[in-house]
Amino acid sequence: MTGAPGRSAPTIDPKDLTLKISGAIIGLVIVLWLGKNFLYDPGQFLTVAIQGLKNGALYALIALGYTMVYGIIQLINFAHGDLFMLGTMMSAFVITTVLGQSSPGPAGYAAFVVALVVSMAFCGGLNVGIERFAYRRLRRAPKLAPLITAVGVSFVLQFIGLRWNGSGQKQWQSVIPDGQINIGSVEIDVQTIIIFAVTIPLLLLLTWLVTRTKQGRAMRATAQDQDAARLMGINVDRTISFTFALGGALAGAAGLMYQQVVGTTAYNLGFQLGLIAFTSAVLGGIGNLTGAVLGGLLIGLIQGLNDGLVYGLGQQWSQSVVFTILILLMVFKPAGLLGKNVTEKV
Amino acid sequence: MARHTSIESTSNRRWAIGFTAAAAFLFVLYHWIVPNSPQPVHDFVQGWFSNANTNEMIVYIIMALGLNVVVGYAGLLDLGFVAFWAIGGYVAGWLMSSFLGNFQINIFGNPAPGLEMGIHITFWWVLLLAGGFCALWGIIIGAPTLRLKSDYLALVTLGFGEIIPQVFVNGQDINGFNLSNGTQGITPIDPIKFFGFRDLGPFDLDYKFVIYSVICAGMVMVSLRLRSGRLGRAWLAIREDELAASMMGVPLMRTKLSAYAVGAFAGGLGGVVFATHINGVFAERFNFSISIIILAMVVLGGMGNVWGVMVGAIVLSWINGIGLQQLGNTINTTFNTDINFPSFNFLIFGSLLILMMIFRREGFIPEARTRLVMHEHDRDNEEVQ
Numbered sequence: 001m002t003g004a005p006g007r008s009a010p011t012i013d014p015k016d017l018t019l020k021i022s023g024a025i026i027g028l029v030i031v032l033w034l035g036k037n038f039l040y041d042p043g044q045f046l047t048v049a050i051q052g053l054k055n056g057a058l059y060a061l062i063a064l065g066y067t068m069v070y071g072i073i074q075l076i077n078f079a080h081g082d083l084f085m086l087g088t089m090m091s092a093f094v095i096t097t098v099l100g101q102s103s104p105g106p107a108g109y110a111a112f113v114v115a116l117v118v119s120m121a122f123c124g125g126l127n128v129g130i131e132r133f134a135y136r137r138l139r140r141a142p143k144l145a146p147l148i149t150a151v152g153v154s155f156v157l158q159f160i161g162l163r164w165n166g167s168g169q170k171q172w173q174s175v176i177p178d179g180q181i182n183i184g185s186v187e188i189d190v191q192t193i194i195i196f197a198v199t200i201p202l203l204l205l206l207t208w209l210v211t212r213t214k215q216g217r218a219m220r221a222t223a224q225d226q227d228a229a230r231l232m233g234i235n236v237d238r239t240i241s242f243t244f245a246l247g248g249a250l251a252g253a254a255g256l257m258y259q260q261v262v263g264t265t266a267y268n269l270g271f272q273l274g275l276i277a278f279t280s281a282v283l284g285g286i287g288n289l290t291g292a293v294l295g296g297l298l299i300g301l302i303q304g305l306n307d308g309l310v311y312g313l314g315q316q317w318s319q320s321v322v323f324t325i326l327i328l329l330m331v332f333k334p335a336g337l338l339g340k341n342v343t344e345k346v
Numbered sequence: 347m348a349r350h351t352s353i354e355s356t357s358n359r360r361w362a363i364g365f366t367a368a369a370a371f372l373f374v375l376y377h378w379i380v381p382n383s384p385q386p387v388h389d390f391v392q393g394w395f396s397n398a399n400t401n402e403m404i405v406y407i408i409m410a411l412g413l414n415v416v417v418g419y420a421g422l423l424d425l426g427f428v429a430f431w432a433i434g435g436y437v438a439g440w441l442m443s444s445f446l447g448n449f450q451i452n453i454f455g456n457p458a459p460g461l462e463m464g465i466h467i468t469f470w471w472v473l474l475l476a477g478g479f480c481a482l483w484g485i486i487i488g489a490p491t492l493r494l495k496s497d498y499l500a501l502v503t504l505g506f507g508e509i510i511p512q513v514f515v516n517g518q519d520i521n522g523f524n525l526s527n528g529t530q531g532i533t534p535i536d537p538i539k540f541f542g543f544r545d546l547g548p549f550d551l552d553y554k555f556v557i558y559s560v561i562c563a564g565m566v567m568v569s570l571r572l573r574s575g576r577l578g579r580a581w582l583a584i585r586e587d588e589l590a591a592s593m594m595g596v597p598l599m600r601t602k603l604s605a606y607a608v609g610a611f612a613g614g615l616g617g618v619v620f621a622t623h624i625n626g627v628f629a630e631r632f633n634f635s636i637s638i639i640i641l642a643m644v645v646l647g648g649m650g651n652v653w654g655v656m657v658g659a660i661v662l663s664w665i666n667g668i669g670l671q672q673l674g675n676t677i678n679t680t681f682n683t684d685i686n687f688p689s690f691n692f693l694i695f696g697s698l699l700i701l702m703m704i705f706r707r708e709g710f711i712p713e714a715r716t717r718l719v720m721h722e723h724d725r726d727n728e729e730v731q
């Protein structure tokens with residue numbers, strides 16, 4: 001900063017340098033904080049980290065829905081978190097009310113699988129319906145219009161949740177066993193293992209769908225350039241519907257796992273989780289599928305560390321920590337971790 | 347140019363007369379007519395258009411006019427406007443009560459007897475201080491984010507609107523310092539001195555109505571004047587095409603930041619007014635749905651149009667405050683049903699937003715200009731990016 005600006009101007013922009021230096025300082029503080037916590041109790045650190053990753057996997061599934069929809073029609077789908085909330089209720093309804101399962105066992109596991117399919121289909125279908133009736137008419141309108149519509153849809157979905165679940169929280173019995181596995185002083189819940197056992201195949205399936213199938217190629221083409229895709233004979237409306245179906249289905253899967261692991265449903269759940277998931281999508285670089293997964297895991301990890309560690313700020317600051325990350329990210333790396341900077345063109 | 351100015355000043359005079367007449371009528375209604383009228387009339391007015399609700403309406407009008415500068419004029423979507431409401435409220439809490447008991451400062455203040463500790467500054471100064479403090483926060487939050495695309499901006503403001511109330515909810519012990527008294531909130535707030543002859547406590551709703559109306563009129567005037575001035579035209583240019591505006595020499599950063607600052611200033615005013623209205627600041631009242639309700643007022647009324655926004659604020663705050671409940675009670679007693687109408691709040695607000703966006707994007711009382719922009723059908727997605 002003290003050097004003559006005239007000489008160094010072509011290579012180093014002083015503003016850029018300030019940003020880089022302050023970014024590095026913040027990064028260093030975080031690393032030091034993590035190191036201090038790790039040295040205090042390595043076993044607890046890893047346990048908490050794995051707990052965080054467990055939530056992170058759920059955030060990743062929800063974040064994928066945001067990022068896919070944003071990638072294809074540049075809309076922040078505010079209603080996505082509430083779709084997830086309805087997913088939790090659908091799962092509880094299928095497993096406990098319809099199939100009457102409330103404890104681990106072969107019948108419980110079967111109910112889990114059935115609920116997974118039903119919840120994914122339900123949320124996927126609902127998302128397609130929302131797109132068809134609300135967003136499609138606004139595709140060519142100024143950006144503010146679909147965004148406000150999404151907020152409206154979110155309210156309507158919350159109303160459905162309120163009617164379905166009542167105004168309070170509801171507790172549910174889980175069909176996932178409670179136990180844990182100890183590796184040294186590190187504890188891993190069975191729940192965590194099951195979440196990863198469901199999430200990883202889903203992610204692989206999604207990767208296969210997007211990269212290897214014709215429909216996936218159509219998706220990527222539409223995301224790049226809608227008009228050109230239409231000229232190449234791609235049915236853009238159907239492709240967008242397909243994207244909404246995929247995103248919704250992932251939210252449905254996340255809903256089931258949340259309901260089974262946390263054991264509660266509430267109508268206002270979607271708002272908070274949706275925001276966190278969206279932050280994850282932005283953290284990874286919105287529009288980027290790998291980025292959404294990475295962002296979700298990272299946010300889960302950060303939140304877990306903040307809530308669980310000795311030197312953490314504690315759970316009541318959880319939201320603030322997540323949103324501070326979001327705001328810092330906007331300042332230092334607006335395109336996200338894996339995103340590319342795009343300059344505006346006329 | 348001269349002719350233009352004269353037209354504007356006549357229309358300014360016209361609205362001022364109308365506004366004063368409406369405010370005077372309401373004051374007379376609440377101060378003389380209602381207390382002296384027979385019981386059924388009294389009950390009807392207090393049930394359907396209560397005094398307290400009218401004051402709350404004015405708070406919402408002030409807030410909505412502030413948000414209108416940000417969303418309606420400059421086209422920047424702000425989803426965390428409640429943060430400024432909260433900050434403004436807490437400034438009133440800090441400077442107009444005995445909460446900060448380590449100090450004993452009194453600048454034209456009006457502490458209630460026995461509550462002389464703490465900072466007591468006169469209401470009018472606190473208005474300016476809170477507005478200024480919020481404007482500062484508006485700039486702090488705006489500055490790093492304004493170079494981003496609009497939807498990111500929406501998200502950052504949303505995050506800000508979540509953090510600030512959480513800071514106040516958890517703020518009873520920040521490293522031992524009590525910032526906000528946590529969920530208990532700060533109460534009571536000093537009474538306002540009304541022309542030196544009367545202390546306006548929590549129950550002097552009609553006199554407070556006069557004071558709030560004056561502030562509201564000031565906000566209307568500022569909105570109208572800014573709109574037709576150089577800054578306002580720069581805002582509209584940015585709203586309609588940012589790239590083109592910057593090519594024409596509109597300084598983007600400064601213009602957007604001033605929109606943020608003005609909007610936040612109004613948010614601060616609203617916060618102070620609301621704090622004196624309910625005689626306290628309570629952290630848990632500041633939630634996301636308030637941001638959305640204020641946004642809905644701006645959008646439904648007609649983005650960018652001061653009168654539309656005012657009508658939107660009046661109608662929605664009435665529905666949200668007492669209208670829905672009263673309508674529900676009437677329907678329930680007439681048809682002998684038992685429907686819990688306030689629980690339909692979400693459905694009503696949600697579907698109102700969706701239907702408006704699909705069928706009447708420009709709001710109920712739009713500006714001609716907004717209507718044109720909102721219906722540019724052949725505008726391409728690629729171009730909007």
